[in-house]
Amino acid sequence: MSIExxxxxxxxxxxxxxDGVWSAPGRVNLIGEHTDYNEGFVLPFAIDHRTWVAVGLRPDRTIRVASASVDEVGTSTLDEVGPGAVAGWSAYPFGTVWGLGQVMSAGGASxxxxxxxxxxxxxxVPTGAGLSSSAALECSLAVALNDEWALALSGPDLVRATHLAENDVVGAPTGILDQSASLLSEEDAALFLDCRTGESRTVSLGLVEAGLTILVIDTRVTHAHADGGYASRRAGCERAAAALGVKALRDVAVADLEAARGRMDEEAYLRMRHIVTENQRVLDTVAVLDATGAAGIGDLxxxxxxxxxxxxEVSVPELDVAVxxxxxxxALGARLTGGGFGGSAIALVPDDLVGxxxxxxxxxxxxxxxxxxxIFAVTPSAGARRDR
Known part of the structure; x- marks a missing residue:
């Protein structure tokens, strides 16, 4: 047992x-890819693969972090963590500490x-598989320290803290999807998240009743969000938004696409077209789930x-073959999940066809x-929590 x-x-x-044990899950994004940092809509759910952290307070301000999967022990202090001060895997936990401090400071505390x-x-949580192992680590520690330090921060506060860690300390220009799914998800439901307002609601999936399974197909092509491919896609989106004079691509409708084509370079247009149509697909998926259930979302x-x-252009041959x-x-439907450039696909499969x-x-x-x-099945699961 992982707690032991x-x-x-x-x-x-x-x-x-x-002092205790806390955990946070990885996530699968059902639909809504790269829309998060364009202030759009996403629909992830937490999975039944988790990161557990055991924490014990010290009498000083030293921080030490260790992991079953890493040989070295990372050491710093509460006063030294922050952008540019840490590197390697310890940037994730140390960045989380710094992010909590930033959120506290914004609220007039420290x-x-x-x-x-x-x-x-x-x-x-498999690493490099597009299932957000990094957010699971950050969020497990965030809920632990929220308890241990009696910070009384809300779930959205913890999302902000861990998102700051990912962006400013780790250096991955991601949106709030991963941290939100890991912290806010509920069992047997997806999390419909508005990445502009931070508002969310749960959307029932009802997979068991529908006789459906979600399979993850880990291609074993590893990826890293801190590399140039992800950043260049984000830059293309920003060019498109600037060309149209909008705050973010969230503000562009599907009906606006054709008229916008001549106002930017072709690459920026294609990046924009994905974001705009993907936002609509998220809204359509939520509508179908609410009305008739998961069996109707395959084509989306x-x-x-x-x-x-x-x-x-974030797929790879392995992902295309999987889908x-x-x-x-x-399968009723399938798609790559996560940032792309490798990682995993998901497939929505009738139970009797899983084999x-x-x-x-x-x-x-x-x-x-x-x-x-x-290839393995995942169950929509609860978000971060204290386990012992």
């Missing part, structure tokens, strides 16, 4: 018992009286993948000479 494992790891690393801590992490998922492949083969084998879809995708990868994919 993280407690044992803490005791071994730091020579004392922890972490001046906070005590340092030791933290040990254990995770079963496929259209989302095509848009990411052709207009946003095309899944649908041919009986067939799995076998067909595995065979297709072998035929193409790709690495064998990791």
């Amino acid at each position: 494992r993280v407690l044992e790891g803490f005791a071994t690393a730091f020579g004392r018992p922890a 972490l001046d009286a906070a005590r340092g801590f030791d933290a040990y992490f254990v995770s079963d 998922m496929v259209a989302s993948h095509v848009s990411q492949r052709d207009d946003f 095309d083969t899944s649908v041919a084998a009986g 067939e879809v799995t076998a067909q995708v595995t065979a297709a990868f072998a035929e193409h000479g790709f690495k064998e994919p990791k």
